[in-house]
Amino acid sequence: MGRPPCCDKVGVKKGPWTPEEDIILVSYIQENGPGNWRAVPINTGLMRCSKSCRLRWTNYLRPGIRRGNFTTHEEGIIVHLQSLLGNRWAAIASYLPQRTDNDIKNYWNTHLKKKLKKQQAMGAIFAPPPPPPSSSAETAANLPGAVHLDNHHHRRRAATRRSPSRRRSPCAARHSPTSPPTAPRRPTPPAWTTYPGSSTV
DNA sequence: AACCTAACCAACCGCCGGCGT
């Protein structure tokens, strides 16, 4: 429908977030709470689009997030839920409150997919998958932190695939030349992610 | 020591549904 982009692409900064930006974002959300993302870049002066702010918050800055080192238990849950729900990462993430959908998605794509492939290749000789529950949906609902899988979140995206030729436009080079090239890949989550009142992880 | 390749992961993009007007 020719909808305009979520944000004016001109003057919007892209690429990795700097610690300074993180601080600004976190302190704003501490004061105002998450939500109304549109207002965030306006009120904070961050040269980021609202989506970018939300993503940064939910995937990285949000308190209570655990990163890396998925336990075998978590792996099991993810594998099981993926078989039940498919690639509904947000739904899967709702069963693992300490993990983000992005993290789970990445972990699935980089680790679990291969692992399962390998296991399948080995046949059923070793360790068959965890004993199947009586009812898949039931099990999912019984998992800790389960969120009801109402249709609300069952988005129909099957027919929405982009054309396979989609390519990032040249101007969309993510890492702006001004970004510090030596920025650590996985900077330690800043101390400010621990909030008064929020249990430390 | 230098180069090459594979793996990892943060972040971007486009689309959809819900909600307000």
Place this chain on the structure above:
DNA sequence: GACGCCGGCGGTTGGTTAGGT
């Protein structure tokens, strides 16, 4: 009822790092 905006989701990219040769 129609339209437009916003938030959220899933797929994908590409820079960085680690491991191998």
